[in-house]
Amino acid sequence: MTRSLISSLKAGPPPPRVVLLPDALFFVRAIPVPRDATPPEIASQVELALETLSPFPPAQLYHGYYWRPGGERALVYAAYRRRFTTEQADAWQNAELVIPAFASVLGGNGNRNTTIVLPSAEGLTAIYWDDQAVPARVAFRPVPPDALEADVTRLREELLVAAPRNKTIVLDAEPLAESSSGDDEMTFRIGSMDSRLPVAQTASMDVRDKEALANLRRSRRRDLVLWRTFLGLVAALVLLGLAELALIGADFWQRTRIARANEQRPLVERIMTAQTLTTRINELSTKRLLPFEMIAFLNNHRPAEVVFRRVSTVGLHAIRVEAYTSAFPAVSTFESALKALPECERVELTVLPGGDNLMTFELTATFRPDALKPDPNP
Amino acid sequence: MKTLKAFFLGRLLREKALLVLFFVLGVAMWGSNFVKRASREWASIRSTTTELNTQAQWLANRERIETASVEAVQNLDPARTFDHTRLVGELSSLARENNLRFTNDTPQTVRSGQFAVHTVQIQLPRADWEALKRFYVALARRSPYIGIEQFALAADRGNPAQLNASLRILSVEIVR
Numbered sequence: 407m408t409r410s411l412i413s414s415l416k417a418g419p420p421p422p423r424v425v426l427l428p429d430a431l432f433f434v435r436a437i438p439v440p441r442d443a444t445p446p447e448i449a450s451q452v453e454l455a456l457e458t459l460s461p462f463p464p465a466q467l468y469h470g471y472y473w474r475p476g477g478e479r480a481l482v483y484a485a486y487r488r489r490f491t492t493e494q495a496d497a498w499q500n501a502e503l504v505i506p507a508f509a510s511v512l513g514g515n516g517n518r519n520t521t522i523v524l525p526s527a528e529g530l531t532a533i534y535w536d537d538q539a540v541p542a543r544v545a546f547r548p549v550p551p552d553a554l555e556a557d558v559t560r561l562r563e564e565l566l567v568a569a570p571r572n573k574t575i576v577l578d579a580e581p582l583a584e585s586s587s588g589d590d591e592m593t594f595r596i597g598s599m600d601s602r603l604p605v606a607q608t609a610s611m612d613v614r615d616k617e618a619l620a621n622l623r624r625s626r627r628r629d630l631v632l633w634r635t636f637l638g639l640v641a642a643l644v645l646l647g648l649a650e651l652a653l654i655g656a657d658f659w660q661r662t663r664i665a666r667a668n669e670q671r672p673l674v675e676r677i678m679t680a681q682t683l684t685t686r687i688n689e690l691s692t693k694r695l696l697p698f699e700m701i702a703f704l705n706n707h708r709p710a711e712v713v714f715r716r717v718s719t720v721g722l723h724a725i726r727v728e729a730y731t732s733a734f735p736a737v738s739t740f741e742s743a744l745k746a747l748p749e750c751e752r753v754e755l756t757v758l759p760g761g762d763n764l765m766t767f768e769l770t771a772t773f774r775p776d777a778l779k780p781d782p783n784p
Numbered sequence: 785m786k787t788l789k790a791f792f793l794g795r796l797l798r799e800k801a802l803l804v805l806f807f808v809l810g811v812a813m814w815g816s817n818f819v820k821r822a823s824r825e826w827a828s829i830r831s832t833t834t835e836l837n838t839q840a841q842w843l844a845n846r847e848r849i850e851t852a853s854v855e856a857v858q859n860l861d862p863a864r865t866f867d868h869t870r871l872v873g874e875l876s877s878l879a880r881e882n883n884l885r886f887t888n889d890t891p892q893t894v895r896s897g898q899f900a901v902h903t904v905q906i907q908l909p910r911a912d913w914e915a916l917k918r919f920y921v922a923l924a925r926r927s928p929y930i931g932i933e934q935f936a937l938a939a940d941r942g943n944p945a946q947l948n949a950s951l952r953i954l955s956v957e958i959v960r
Contacts, residue, residue: 585786629793632800636792639807646814653818656825663832667839674839677846680853680896687856687901687956691928697935698920718936780924783917 422592424583425498426507427468427613429524429531431485434508434544435459439473439480448473449610452482462486468613470505472512472540479540483509485613498614503583503592505611508533508544510581510594512611513603517541521572523562524596526580530558532565534572543568575599693722699778700725704771707743709736715766723751724772730764737767744769749777850897857899857958864929866955868893868902871930875906875923875953882919884908900957903933908949910940916949923953930955 437455439448452471456464459482469484483506487495498504508531511522517535524531529548536542545568547561566574579597592608594601603611612619697719704727708714711733720726731737737755744753752772760766792800842849866874868891879886891904908916916937923930934952939945 585790625797629797629800632804633789633792636800636804636807639804639811642811642815643807646811646818649818649822653822653825656829660825660829660832663829663836667832667835670836670839670843673846674842676896677842677849679894681842681845681849683894683896683899683901684849684853684856686954687860687899687928690931690954690956691856691859694924694927695932695935697932697937698917701937714939716936716938719934782921782924 421583421585422502423500424510424592424594425501425504426510426581426583427485427490427504428528429506429508429526429544429546430528430548431489432483432506433460433485434481434483434506436479436481436540436542438478441476441478445473445475445610448480452480455482456484460484468504468615470509470611470613472509472607472611474539474607477538477540479538479542481512481540481544483544483613499618503608503612504614505608506613507531507581509611510583510603511577511596511599511601512541513592513594513601514599519572521566521569521574523565523574523576524581525577530561530565532568534569689722693775694780695719695722696778696780697725699781700771700773702781703749703773703778704744707740707747709733709740711736712740720770720772723775724770726768726770728758728766728768730760730766732764734765737765741769744771749773751777853897853899857956860929860956860958862958865899865957866902866929867900867957868904868955871902871953871955872904874926874930875904878919878922879906879908882915882922884911884915884919895959898959900959901954902957903952903954905950905952908951910943910946911949912946916947928956 435455437451439451443451448471452469453464456467456469460467464484466487467484468487468490469482471480471482473480485506507526508524511524511533514522517533518537518539520535522533524533529546532545532547533541534543534545545565547565549558549561553561562576566572577597577599581594581596581601584593584595590605592603592605594603609619609623614622697717700719701714701717704725705714709731712729712731714727714729716728718726737757741753741755744750750771751774752770754770756768758766758768792803795803872888872891875888876886885908887907887909889905891902893900893902908919911919920932923932931954932951933954936950938948940948
């Protein structure tokens, strides 16, 4: 499969699978249609015309038609199904388009008032245009395999005589499907002439069973969804690849940053330590912790009923006291007294679980900086 | 691209579905793995950015901090500073002078350039208030070479008239 993929990619896109059926097997008629008819209306008119024109019901025919929006004519062609073997019909299943050979020429530009003569193994087909975009008539002349060049020329002249005022194009090669530049048209090369048929138009030109064609279109839509999903996934993989490259770049950049941070860290830690120690030394010189002064201050404002059990300093300017009392109002008196003092910035009181008719509480008093002075005899 | 498209569309339906499934799995596995690694890398980048910014701030203030550090110790007499041994000895001596029991933990030292700060936790169990005050006053006279960093006092459970004191003391040592 790998080799097959590589060789396929090297070979370029293959031409579309188009089956061109012998013109000899088809009868062709141009039928008038209203200019403003819609495609479904045209399709039903074609069915009606076939019922009238053909000795066989449409269900027994392979048929299609060529019509241009806004045109006043549709070119209808049909072939009796039994003229094709089951093997032939089965071979069409995977084809993108199945049309009579002459229909491949219909996409040429500037064919008005022109007669195109198209050769094939079975004979010559002449397509006659008048002033409309859809041909007015198609004629076929069989050429026996052992026919001389003079016979062929005579037959060609016979075909051209039918429209003597038309410009004549005599093609010398059979049509070949080519890969086109876009997905919206199908290209045929017939000798030096190009014919481009819009894909939307080929749906009505295809002679296969219309239900089978509908199934084919559904499977094509499903394949297209799969292809677009596949493309999206490939794009995601490409993006992931690019993102991986970016991540590798970011990782490399990050490594240099980490190396720089590691290199600077000892120096920064030294600076941080110096800063911390400087702060502590400055605090030693200028901001002494004054625990006894704080205790003395609280003690001076303590109601007689309150007994201190435990004290501890909190930072440089606060002290936490655990105390108890049997006179409950003394607690709020103590708290209020402290809060009223200018030296106290904040006083917080928490009642602790207790018993034996004692209230145990914790009081944290925060002093304003410089509110207390060192006392030589606290 | 047209060739690849033709190749893809030319496969059987099960081959197309398998190809898509294979690529879905590939993208999902690679994508989830990539997201995890990218998240880790992003977190690492952010952390390093923060650290580098912090380092840059400290480095920008290096001169000021070093100057402040020199200024902080320039008024101190190196002969009166205490290393950790002298600190413990001094505290023990002060406690003995004030009839206080004395225990201490292992001193901790932090050094920076020309000076060091020693910290020691001491306990003065079952002390009376007046003795503790005298100890405190004596300690205060050694400021700023010795200072109290943290202080806690509690009534002794056995004898509430006595107090258990716990102090974290620090001293400065100038190394020249």
